Amino acid sequence: MKLLCSAPSPYSRLVRIIVRYLELEVEEVSTNPFDNGDELLRGNPLGQIPCLFLSDGAALYDSEVISRYLDVTHAKSQLFGAPGSDWHLQCQFSLIKGLIDSAVKLRQEQMREDEGVRSPFWTARYEQALLRGIRELERQGAGNRSRIDASAMALVCLLDYVDFRHPSLDWRKLAPATALWFEEVRELPVFAQTRPG
Ligand SMILES: N[C@@H](CCC(=O)N[C@@H](CS)C(=O)NCC(=O)O)C(=O)O
Structure with a gap:
């Protein structure tokens, strides 16, 4: 299998973490989507990464589809759980993935500064969604999990990306228990080897 991906991309990182966690043979090709x-x-x-080419040449995207494919084909659904088994857990994954979307869109707003078209409205909206969502994850006890599953992996991708691209967003004071969990778990090799920056 071949994965088109990039080191700073949080979507690519989720797949790269799963590849390492499941010890899969995947050629990673650094790709600038632009x-x-x-x-x-x-x-x-x-035109987006990650994109996974299977051995028969067929391609899969986006990050969630690739991740679920690898989970079903190589991990007996241990990362996402059996389909329909826990809707709250599926919803938590969607919240984390939506927050990654907000963090990436916030970054895109910052990049529009050069073109003089940065929108204060959208900047504030993405920031508010991030802070609200991280507070909700704290309320759910998102860091309080006994094992590394897909949501834990996505949460590490989200929080490292926020620290990397939006260091002034002070999420830790809203989510102290999540922050404690994050400091510990981010040192695991699968996370340390794929950290952006
Ligand atoms: N929903 C997609 C989003 C992927 C995405 O937006 N990737 C970014 C890199 S972080 C990209 O390829 N951007 C180029 C573009 O949107 O044209 C996923 O989960 O894989």
Whole structure:
């Protein structure tokens, strides 16, 4: 299998963590999606990473589909749980993934500064969603888990990305228990080996 991905991308990182956690043989090819490379556009018409090419040449995207595919085919669904087994856990994963979306969109707003089209409205909206969502994860006790599952992996991707791209967003005071869990878990090799920055 071949994965088009990039080190700073939190979506790519989720897949790269799963690859390491499950000790899979995957060739990782560093890809800048904005280059619009032929291979990426052939695999994913959206022009986004991550994109996974299977051994028969077929391509899978997006990060959640790839992650669920690897979980079902190589981990007996231990990372996401059996389909329909725990809707609250599935919803928590969606919350974390939505917060990654907010953090990436906030970054895009910052990059629009150069074009002079940064929107204070959208900047504030993404920041508020991030703070509200992280507070909700704290309320749910998201860090209070006995094992590393897909939500734990996605949560590490989210929090490291926020620290990397939005260091002024002071989420720790809203989520002290999550912060404690994060400080401990982020040192595990699968996370340390894939940390952005
Ligand atoms: N929903 C997608 C989002 C992927 C995504 O937005 N990736 C970014 C890199 S972090 C990208 O490829 N951006 C280029 C673009 O959107 O044109 C997923 O979960 O994989």
